[in-house]
Amino acid sequence: MPYDKKIAIVYKTKYGCTMKYAGWLAIKLDADLYEISDVGRWDLLKYKTIIFGSPIYNSQIYLKDYLQDKFHTIKNKNIVLFCVSMNLQSKEDIVEYNFENEEIKNKIKLFFLQGCINFDNLSKLDKIKFKKSISKNLHSDMVSLEKNINIDRSDKHTVRPIIDYVLDKTY
Numbered sequence: 001m002p003y004d005k006k007i008a009i010v011y012k013t014k015y016g017c018t019m020k021y022a023g024w025l026a027i028k029l030d031a032d033l034y035e036i037s038d039v040g041r042w043d044l045l046k047y048k049t050i051i052f053g054s055p056i057y058n059s060q061i062y063l064k065d066y067l068q069d070k071f072h073t074i075k076n077k078n079i080v081l082f083c084v085s086m087n088l089q090s091k092e093d094i095v096e097y098n099f100e101n102e103e104i105k106n107k108i109k110l111f112f113l114q115g116c117i118n119f120d121n122l123s124k125l126d127k128i129k130f131k132k133s134i135s136k137n138l139h140s141d142m143v144s145l146e147k148n149i150n151i152d153r154s155d156k157h158t159v160r161p162i163i164d165y166v167l168d169k170t171y
């Protein structure tokens, strides 16, 4: 008899940093791990807790449309979302910008994690867009971002609060 896991992690990534966090969480939580394009409606219904992982691109949560679209299917589950970014905006601004729907905002438990950027790997368009995002959101943190074009701020220890929250809610 196969053992049914209670937790799913569903992530979307463009350059891999969010996938790295999703992998760390999957190991620690013994969770099933899905890249967004591999997960169907029926898959999600099997779990008690679903953790979504999404980068922030141009102030937008990359999984925002997906979450809005699927919300009614999964709203009775524990829903967690971790956002991965270079902290160009405040957490409050990200929430404000991405969640017009109060029900979704109240239901999803949000966490913010520090991302990675390797300027050499970015597409031409993303280089331009990232520079634009930096100049639009200038604060002290940005100075180092502009100087160091390859930055990896990901840290596996920072997923601890997510693990504690999810274990508490699930078991």
Ligand SMILES: Cc1cc2nc3c(=O)[nH]c(=O)nc-3n(C[C@H](O)[C@H](O)[C@H](O)COP(=O)(O)O)c2cc1C
Binding pocket: 012, 013, 014, 015, 016, 017, 018, 019, 055, 056, 057, 058, 059, 060, 084, 085, 086, 087, 088, 089, 114, 115, 116, 117, 122, 125, 126, 127, 129, 130, 133
């Ligand atoms: C085109 C572009 C736009 C970005 N916009 C933002 C942004 O608005 N706010 C932010 O904090 N980080 C921004 N970032 C940084 C990404 O969120 C960060 O690099 C993240 O780790 C990417 O995740 P991924 O590797 O899973 O795709 C941007 C990066 C790129 C390339």
